Amino acid sequence: MLPLKIENLIKTYPGGQHAVKGLSFDVRPGEIFGLLGPNGAGKTTIISTITTLEKPSSGVVEVFGQDVTQNARFTKKQLGVVHQEIINSGFFDVEEILQFQSGYYGISRNKERIDFLLHKLSLYEHRRKKVKQLSGGMKRRLMIAKALVHTPKLLLLDEPTAGVDIGLRETLWQFVQELRKEGMSILLTTHYLEEAEQLCDRIGIINLGSLECLGETKELVRQYTQKKIRLTLTEAFPIQSEYLFIQEGLEFSFVVPPGKLMGEFLAETRIPVNIIKDVKIEEGTLEEAFMKVVRS
Ligand SMILES: Nc1ncnc2c1ncn2[C@@H]1O[C@H](COP(=O)(O)OP(=O)(O)OP(=O)(O)O)[C@@H](O)[C@H]1O
Ligand SMILES: [Mg+2]
The missing domain is CATH 3.40.50.300 (P-loop containing nucleotide triphosphate hydrolases)
Structure with missing residues (x-):
């Protein structure tokens, strides 16, 4: 019941x-x-x-x-x-x-x-x-x-x-x-x-x-937000990615679809693993989803 x-x-x-x-x-x-x-x-x-x-x-x-x-x-x-x-x-x-x-x-x-x-x-x-x-x-x-x-x-x-x-x-x-x-x-x-x-x-x-x-x-x-990935490299690399959002020096920010696999994403960027210094992942939040739903 x-x-x-x-x-x-x-x-x-x-x-x-x-x-x-x-x-x-x-x-x-x-x-x-x-x-x-x-x-x-x-x-x-x-x-x-x-x-x-x-x-x-x-x-x-x-x-x-x-x-x-x-x-x-x-x-x-x-x-x-x-x-x-x-x-x-x-x-x-x-x-x-x-x-x-x-x-x-x-x-x-x-x-x-x-x-x-x-x-x-x-x-x-x-x-x-x-x-x-x-x-x-x-x-x-x-x-x-x-x-x-x-x-x-x-x-x-x-x-x-x-x-x-x-x-x-x-x-x-x-x-x-x-x-x-x-x-x-x-x-x-x-x-x-x-x-x-x-x-x-x-x-x-x-x-x-x-x-x-x-x-x-x-x-x-998952439905209403996107995932942000920030990569810091040890040296310059020519990144070609449809998800690239901002580049500042050796820091690259990407906005990827929520379901995107990390491995798949990294493989597509063709960055050699040994020049990746740091990876930060920011999942979407309910607050972001809420703003999107209410504003649309
Ligand atoms: N007793 C009432 N007579 C006439 N209109 C009312 C009455 N109570 C609420 N309303 C109106 O109905 C609408 C919904 O109000 P309600 O209080 O349900 O909103 P709420 O989602 O609870 O908002 P809040 O987050 O501010 O608490 C508002 O436009 C409000 O002005
Ligand atoms: Mg109320």
Whole structure:
């Protein structure tokens, strides 16, 4: 059963803003799926339709085989959500908030799970602080803990690391990977493309409400970027290569198709191996692929 299935989703807001224009994708069991796109692309709108905060104008949104509009009680139980906007009431402390949140899901004694999450999200020492005493990054981590108290099967993360410092971001990503290993499926939006590249099994790039491309992360990078090879020679050599991009003294930069074999490339340049001083290879990145997709 697919954790999430979205088919021909259209969302037009009252006032006529076409936020999502007929878009389809799935999240498969146990995968981390990255939904990427520039500001205003429609990512949060899609997440809002999954959580039934917004109603689709048309199309199908299913969580574990159930339509979210027809069976909201069931689907909400399967979901954990971290919203992009920070929303927490300031009156209670961190631990109390997590207890209340457990209560919403009918779990009355949840201390073990709550302590586990407090430790994992580096909030344990702050558990007695009221929300208004927390820093921005702590508030966001509290939202993540809240989303996880009932051990959801599908986790929706809308920019979970915005405002989280670099060290804690690393810890957070490790935690997300642990959750995935335990079988949780995850839908993630982020503007940190390096993280998305490391973390996501598959990625969909959306722009202006339409899906521009979808595929395995590595495959997208291969498809939309080129490989750069830099050779430094010990002496001058007349290189004839269709891939030669720039020459500076004894340094030669080449841009080659991603699938090109190194041996084949070197053989074509006819450079004697003994005058090659150094070879540097730069693979394409998701950031490059993203820019290409979004700009085209
Ligand atoms: N409640 C709303 N009413 C009307 N228009 C909206 C509403 N929410 C979002 N929009 C519009 O819908 C489009 C998509 O917005 P959305 O928030 O889904 O983008 P996003 O991809 O999440 O962007 P970001 O990266 O900035 O979070 C934008 O043009 C936005 O102005
Ligand atoms: Mg958003």
